[in-house]
Amino acid sequence: MPDVIRTALASSPYNAEMDDVLATDRLTKRFGHVMAVNAVSFSIARGEAFGILGRNGAGKSTLIKMLTTLLPPSSGSAVIAGHDLTHDAATVRRLIGYVPQGLSSDPDLTARENLQILAALYDIPRSQRRGRIQSILSLVGLEDVANRLVKTYSGGMTRRLEIGQAMLHQPTLLFLDEPTVGLDPVAREAIWTHVHQLRAELGVAVCLTTHYMDEAEHLCSRFLVLRNGAGVSTGSIADLRAAARLAQASLDELFAYFTGDAVGQEKHG
Amino acid sequence: MNRSPTAATPSIVDREPVAGAPVGSAAAAWQFVAKTMAIANMEVRKLRHDPMELLTRAIQPLLWLLIFGQVFGRLHALPTGDLTYTEFLAPGILAQSVLFVAIFYGISVIWERDLGIVHKFLVSPTPRAALVLGKAVSAGIRALSQALIVYIASLALGVRMNLTPHALLGVLFFVMTGAALFATFSLIIASLVKTRERFMGIGQVLTMPLFFASNAIYPTSIMPDWLKWIVAINPLTYEVDGLRALMLTGGESALGLGMDALVLTVTLAFLVGVGARLYPRIIV
Numbered sequence: 001m002p003d004v005i006r007t008a009l010a011s012s013p014y015n016a017e018m019d020d021v022l023a024t025d026r027l028t029k030r031f032g033h034v035m036a037v038n039a040v041s042f043s044i045a046r047g048e049a050f051g052i053l054g055r056n057g058a059g060k061s062t063l064i065k066m067l068t069t070l071l072p073p074s075s076g077s078a079v080i081a082g083h084d085l086t087h088d089a090a091t092v093r094r095l096i097g098y099v100p101q102g103l104s105s106d107p108d109l110t111a112r113e114n115l116q117i118l119a120a121l122y123d124i125p126r127s128q129r130r131g132r133i134q135s136i137l138s139l140v141g142l143e144d145v146a147n148r149l150v151k152t153y154s155g156g157m158t159r160r161l162e163i164g165q166a167m168l169h170q171p172t173l174l175f176l177d178e179p180t181v182g183l184d185p186v187a188r189e190a191i192w193t194h195v196h197q198l199r200a201e202l203g204v205a206v207c208l209t210t211h212y213m214d215e216a217e218h219l220c221s222r223f224l225v226l227r228n229g230a231g232v233s234t235g236s237i238a239d240l241r242a243a244a245r246l247a248q249a250s251l252d253e254l255f256a257y258f259t260g261d262a263v264g265q266e267k268h269g
Numbered sequence: 270m271n272r273s274p275t276a277a278t279p280s281i282v283d284r285e286p287v288a289g290a291p292v293g294s295a296a297a298a299w300q301f302v303a304k305t306m307a308i309a310n311m312e313v314r315k316l317r318h319d320p321m322e323l324l325t326r327a328i329q330p331l332l333w334l335l336i337f338g339q340v341f342g343r344l345h346a347l348p349t350g351d352l353t354y355t356e357f358l359a360p361g362i363l364a365q366s367v368l369f370v371a372i373f374y375g376i377s378v379i380w381e382r383d384l385g386i387v388h389k390f391l392v393s394p395t396p397r398a399a400l401v402l403g404k405a406v407s408a409g410i411r412a413l414s415q416a417l418i419v420y421i422a423s424l425a426l427g428v429r430m431n432l433t434p435h436a437l438l439g440v441l442f443f444v445m446t447g448a449a450l451f452a453t454f455s456l457i458i459a460s461l462v463k464t465r466e467r468f469m470g471i472g473q474v475l476t477m478p479l480f481f482a483s484n485a486i487y488p489t490s491i492m493p494d495w496l497k498w499i500v501a502i503n504p505l506t507y508e509v510d511g512l513r514a515l516m517l518t519g520g521e522s523a524l525g526l527g528m529d530a531l532v533l534t535v536t537l538a539f540l541v542g543v544g545a546r547l548y549p550r551i552i553v
Contacts, residue, residue: 065552068388068392069391069392070388070391070392070549070552071552071553090290090394091290091394093392093393093394094290094394098388098389100388102383102384102385103384103385104384104385104388105386106311106315106384106386107384108315108319109314109315109318113311113314116307117308117311120303120304120307121390121393121394121395122393122394123290123300123394149318165389
């Protein structure tokens with residue numbers, strides 16, 4: 001584990017007395033008769049890294065889409081940095097960053113242009129744009145290739161750009177939906193390092209979904225485990241062990257316990 | 270059911286001022302325009318990176334003018350007044366090629382959805398109408414290359430073009446508004462059908478009636494009454510009518526230039542309003 005990761009993990013243990021940056025209350029999404037997300041309640045502390053775990057179709061992406069204002073909840077509510085998700089969506093949008101699943105930077109534009117459009121959409125004052133973009137490019141290590149079209153980038157480079165795009169407006173809470181799917185091990189580790197760097201340097205809270213238990217363990221201090229749309233367990237790995245009465249269990253084994261799967265089956269993404 | 274998250278978690282941080290949020294309606298209006306233009310500006314950058322696409326799109330209007338126009342012109346069967354058939358046809362072909370480019374704009378919206386670009390735009394604090402109008406203006410910019418091609422071909426074919434600045438500005442308006450209108454219509458369809466396959470089917474079904482049930486390649490005076498009704502509610506008719514008045518030396522509007530501009534602008538505004546409601550659904 002790189003030092004920066006170790007430091008970030010050590011510096012941000014969950015503390016129940018810290019201010020919550022996100023809190024949901026029985027958040028629910030129905031599609032017809034299907035309960036995609038069923039009365040899920042959890043909270044994320046300021047600066048915390050939080051993992052949403054679950055099998056394919058467990059409701060992870062639907063939950064993230066609701067929390068990022070892309071889908072209106074069917075019932076229940078959520079508050080992000082003091083603002084109601086449904087009634088104050090415009091403000092919530094200024095406070096969150098979002099990296100969607102898949103590689104979502106525009107391949108027909110350069111990295112700099114991809115950042116410029118978001119600078120405009122997030123109302124970053126013109127006088128600050130150049131400096132802000134430059135510091136983000138340096139933060140994600142893309143300064144030298146900033147004027148190259150994104151379609152010439154590797155998957156890892158595109159992912160780093162996307163994280164930079166999501167951080168441009170300095171959000172309080174960053175959502176990462178399956179951040180390292182399809183990346184090689186070196187690129188994955190680079191993304192982990194960058195996520196920890198962001199937390200250490202900018203104090204941003206991170207909420208990520210993942211299939212990879214090693215990733216969840218590396219990046220997150222607390223977890224929500226989803227099964228068939230419902231939250232079946234939440235808390236630190238010690239909390240999950242206590243709930244499962246499996247004192248020595250790894251996160252892999254706990255995931256299998258809570259989602260009813262054989263160990264490791266969900267590692268394929 | 271307890272709907273208040275603060276009851277479950279009392280430690281929510283206090284509300285705090287949020288950077289970048291517009292203060293006052295003038296600031297909000299300015300941000301709306303700035304964001305619309307930012308999206309359109311990206312389209313210009315893309316065209317600069319890869320202008321080849323514009324060249325391939327030039328072929329279709331050339332075929333219509335050079336082959337269809339020349340053959341039909343020899344029949345002398347259509348009452349085109351003082352205009353030769355090629356002169357009558359040129360504005361119609363410009364409107365048609367703008368329509369054909371714009372009506373399939375939804376495909377690129379579906380592609381942007383598949384990549385996640387739409388998600389990123391929708392998560393930003395941008396009014397949905399600005400996103401939709403930005404896309405519409407982008408389609409308008411792409412359509413300008415069609416105008417250039419039709420002008421060059423028409424001049425080469427001896428069409429008496431009106432090249433005065435105010436006429437050219439008027440053409441710019443009608444081309445961009447027409448493209449924006451049909452591209453927004455296309456975005457609405459894409460938001461509803463969501464997949465490329467279904468979109469292509471519907472796009473092809475719509476294109477031909479819009480084109481043939483208009484005044485683009487023949488005058489409405491020769492049409493049966495039932496068809497005239499359809500032509501009257503087809504926005505392409507108003508675009509062609511405006512272009513015919515502005516592009517040609519001695520060109521005349523049958524419906525009135527003001528009426529043409531009004532119909533196109535009001536229809537565009539209506540479609541942008543509908544599009545703003547439906548665009549977020551494309552990701553569901």
